[in-house]
Amino acid sequence: MREIVRWFLLAVLPFTLVGGKLALAADPGSMLKAMADPAGAPFFPVVMQVLQVLTWALHMVFVYTSIGGLFIAIYGFIKGGERWHRLSKATIELSKVSVSLAIVLGVAPLLFYQVIYDPLWYTSANLSAWWYVLFIVFLLIGYYFIWGAYFMKEKPSLSLFMSVVGIVLLLLVGFIIHVVNYQALFPEKWVSWYTSNGTTMNISGWNIYAFNIFRYLAFLVFPSISVSGVFLMLYNWYFRNREDMDRDYLDWAGRVGAKFALYAGIGWLLFHILYILTIPQDWNAKTSIFTWLSVLGLVLCAGVILAAQKDPAKMAIPSLLAGGVAILLIAVFREYLRIASTARFGYSIYNYKMNLEFLSPLLFFGTLLTGIILYAYAWWMAYRAGKTPKGKVYEASEMEHHLGDASVFIVVLWAVVFIGVGLIVIVRNYG
Amino acid sequence: MDVLGFYPMWYVPTIGSGLTIALIASIHVMASHTSVGASILLAYLATKAYKENQPQIYNYIKKYLLGLLVFSYVSGSISGPGIWFSATVVNPRGISALIHNFVWVWAAEWIWFVAEVTLVYILFYTLGRIDQRSWLRLAWTFAIGSWATMYIIVGILSFMLSPGHEKWFETGNILDAFYNKNYFPHLLERTSFMFAIAGTVGIAIASLMRKEINEKTYKDIVKTLSYWGIGGTVFGLMFFAWYVSTLPQRSDIILNNVIPIYLKLPIMVIILLVLANFLWTAIRPTAARFWMAYPIYILIFFAGIYPEEKIRETLRKPYVAGEFIWVNQIVSRDVPAKGIKSEVPIINEKGLLTVNPFVPEGLKKITPENEIMAGKAVAVLQCSGCHNVTGSTGLRPFGQKFAGMTDPNAVYNFLVSYMRENHPPYMPKLTGTDQEIKALSAYIAYMISKGGSVSAKIEVPKSSAEAIRR
Numbered sequence A: 001m002r003e004i005v006r007w008f009l010l011a012v013l014p015f016t017l018v019g020g021k022l023a024l025a026a027d028p029g030s031m032l033k034a035m036a037d038p039a040g041a042p043f044f045p046v047v048m049q050v051l052q053v054l055t056w057a058l059h060m061v062f063v064y065t066s067i068g069g070l071f072i073a074i075y076g077f078i079k080g081g082e083r084w085h086r087l088s089k090a091t092i093e094l095s096k097v098s099v100s101l102a103i104v105l106g107v108a109p110l111l112f113y114q115v116i117y118d119p120l121w122y123t124s125a126n127l128s129a130w131w132y133v134l135f136i137v138f139l140l141i142g143y144y145f146i147w148g149a150y151f152m153k154e155k156p157s158l159s160l161f162m163s164v165v166g167i168v169l170l171l172l173v174g175f176i177i178h179v180v181n182y183q184a185l186f187p188e189k190w191v192s193w194y195t196s197n198g199t200t201m202n203i204s205g206w207n208i209y210a211f212n213i214f215r216y217l218a219f220l221v222f223p224s225i226s227v228s229g230v231f232l233m234l235y236n237w238y239f240r241n242r243e244d245m246d247r248d249y250l251d252w253a254g255r256v257g258a259k260f261a262l263y264a265g266i267g268w269l270l271f272h273i274l275y276i277l278t279i280p281q282d283w284n285a286k287t288s289i290f291t292w293l294s295v296l297g298l299v300l301c302a303g304v305i306l307a308a309q310k311d312p313a314k315m316a317i318p319s320l321l322a323g324g325v326a327i328l329l330i331a332v333f334r335e336y337l338r339i340a341s342t343a344r345f346g347y348s349i350y351n352y353k354m355n356l357e358f359l360s361p362l363l364f365f366g367t368l369l370t371g372i373i374l375y376a377y378a379w380w381m382a383y384r385a386g387k388t389p390k391g392k393v394y395e396a397s398e399m400e401h402h403l404g405d406a407s408v409f410i411v412v413l414w415a416v417v418f419i420g421v422g423l424i425v426i427v428r429n430y431g
Numbered sequence B: 001m002d003v004l005g006f007y008p009m010w011y012v013p014t015i016g017s018g019l020t021i022a023l024i025a026s027i028h029v030m031a032s033h034t035s036v037g038a039s040i041l042l043a044y045l046a047t048k049a050y051k052e053n054q055p056q057i058y059n060y061i062k063k064y065l066l067g068l069l070v071f072s073y074v075s076g077s078i079s080g081p082g083i084w085f086s087a088t089v090v091n092p093r094g095i096s097a098l099i100h101n102f103v104w105v106w107a108a109e110w111i112w113f114v115a116e117v118t119l120v121y122i123l124f125y126t127l128g129r130i131d132q133r134s135w136l137r138l139a140w141t142f143a144i145g146s147w148a149t150m151y152i153i154v155g156i157l158s159f160m161l162s163p164g165h166e167k168w169f170e171t172g173n174i175l176d177a178f179y180n181k182n183y184f185p186h187l188l189e190r191t192s193f194m195f196a197i198a199g200t201v202g203i204a205i206a207s208l209m210r211k212e213i214n215e216k217t218y219k220d221i222v223k224t225l226s227y228w229g230i231g232g233t234v235f236g237l238m239f240f241a242w243y244v245s246t247l248p249q250r251s252d253i254i255l256n257n258v259i260p261i262y263l264k265l266p267i268m269v270i271i272l273l274v275l276a277n278f279l280w281t282a283i284r285p286t287a288a289r290f291w292m293a294y295p296i297y298i299l300i301f302f303a304g305i306y307p308e309e310k311i312r313e314t315l316r317k318p319y320v321a322g323e324f325i326w327v328n329q330i331v332s333r334d335v336p337a338k339g340i341k342s343e344v345p346i347i348n349e350k351g352l353l354t355v356n357p358f359v360p361e362g363l364k365k366i367t368p369e370n371e372i373m374a375g376k377a378v379a380v381l382q383c384s385g386c387h388n389v390t391g392s393t394g395l396r397p398f399g400q401k402f403a404g405m406t407d408p409n410a411v412y413n414f415l416v417s418y419m420r421e422n423h424p425p426y427m428p429k430l431t432g433t434d435q436e437i438k439a440l441s442a443y444i445a446y447m448i449s450k451g452g453s454v455s456a457k458i459e460v461p462k463s464s465a466e467a468i469r470r
């Protein structure tokens, strides 16, 4: 790795000198170094990196079902007919819940990203500051339209209208975050962007300097439809055995989902490859193993989904797994791109200054454990309730009651420990 | 070449970029305090429903939960990251300092945040579909988990105002930073007031259901909410007094001398109004009315939370985080424990324009041609966090603060004596080279002579830009 870095430095620095107007500006390498927060990272950067990649993949799954759910709902409303209307209602519901999850799951990668790649994220966001703030505004308005579509779901034309506004706003939100992620990859251009080649300072925050349509289509639009198709297959699988549900309808929905998954999946693969072709030569990324693994993941995923066309319910779980693997490989590839781009300037998160500290990671991992027990219990009960026909009450088993008691206990215990530690520290410092 | 880690500056004329934080944060405080307060109130009511066998209470809970989902959770879960998004573009280095210190604490909060959001859906969908005892357990984990998000974030918020103790700068210990002097009063104050906020809207929701629920249950619900509300308001006031007593000295001065009365007064009025409403409905539950309770709830936002957020933001000045980073992004003191060095000496020596990588080359070296524009750049970089530096309306406008000062030398003398040698506690010390202060003075005198208002555009004069190219 070191070698590559050194090699790139040698190759790139003369270039910026020849670049003329860039010559006197701070070189990107020392700029990135200066921007990394002087407080340092409180823990091993690689741990942050892994968590960032993993949580981003989770974030995206629900981003995809937010947008894809709306897409299928719109499609269904336009098709019309009883079955399609029913499906539209289901996918609006999917979208509504997914947006919540996409938001909460977006927080985690944002945290970890900002610890190890703060120069990239903060610069890029500040270059397009107004858009970055509008991200929140559009998301808020868009989400209310989605709720509106949900409340109006018995009135197809109104619900259709609200779904359309909702999806447009979510796509806009996705566009903004895409821009932020994309601009971040070009440290060598930031200064000339911001100063319009040294003639001014673009302090207004209204500028957008770079985007890549292939990346946008490959990272957001096509996967949304494809992944939501897989969710329809899961829908088929999950409700199939509930006696109060219409099995013909469910099987039909599964087939529709499998088709969406396949066709959009092909688009996904195509634009992913097109994006790879646009990556600048000097990143040396096109031939990297990570790049081609992400393509391989998509190909495999498409294969599983192709095989699923006959019996979508049966293949729902394998398709989900294949999709999950593909998204993970894409997440790794995305991270690899950041490494490849910043390596050109000698920036490496593995050299990030550290102020190692163990108490707060302990807090996190302890909380994670607590959370897992709590999530397991809550999700399990929800799963059980969902399997119970309408009008009936699910009676928890002895085991489930115990798990429930355990989860209340551990949550209370956690609060007691947290407050207790606080009291001790306060008494010691101020008593 | 010396560079410091500044980010591209964002400047919003007249209102100031900071207003975006205040607005989004207010929405967030409203939504989050409603939902955390409600989660505990609802768990308590559900326990009551189960123990006293009052199944109709569940109808009320279901309605409240739906209201929470649609109003509090949608706006709360978006505005929460929203504060962070806006802070990222208003105060990048401030938020970065917080994240680099507290990332794991925030990550722990995130675990509860995920729990909160998934549980509110699960509670809503499983109500009446799983047995009562199981549901009750979920409700209590939801309640305590929701409160966990509060007891975690309050530590970070308090640190933002002040680490509370010199010790932290030496130890860098996360416990010293988190559990600072301000922590408990702050937590208790919020925990109390949240019941008043959730209770107010709870009464509004109940009053919509008066005809659907039998009278006894109805009265029970309204009385319960009123008692919690009264308790919340009274304790909230007590803890507020304690909170004020733990403020750092500069914040005390700001609170007494800088914060205008039109921000302080409405808060007191709305607290009394909320209390009066609870007293009234505690005595006569059947007198609760939607058209009373709901407007009061809305008023809490405008008269209570928005001014409170503005005040809290101002009390922190001139810092944005931990008493070591100023609003203008400059690291103003050493934090030996973290290896952080004050940037003031190097800025005074080399110049702010020089060390900021996002200042065009043509403004780094000050000449008679570019002096005004260089001065404007200094004003934007160094003062615009708290001032409208290009106009005479809006946020503490330069047009007013420097009214009448059209002589650059007079401005210069004022700046040096008032802002560099002996700066007031609410403003950062003026930094930069003498030449830069002269440029700043020239710019200010120029903008005043233009009637106190100029364009926000910064243009590098052609000659300076070309001088660099050559």
Ligand code: HEM
Residues within 6 Å of the ligand: A052, A053, A056, A059, A063, A066, A099, A102, A103, A104, A106, A107, A109, A110, A111, A113, A139, A170, A171, A173, A174, A177, A178, A179, A181, A182, A215, A216, A219, A220, A334, B081
């Ligand atoms: C529902 C609306 C949202 C949509 C449509 C959306 C979409 C996206 C997309 C398309 C990307 C990849 C962009 C690219 O690489 O070109 C992305 C990444 C990201 N999103 Fe979201 N997002 C949403 C909400 C959020 C929220 C609310 C947050 C934060 C709280 C967030 C945090 C992030 C972060 C931090 C990344 C980059 C992560 C990394 O590179 O590791 N997103 N999002």
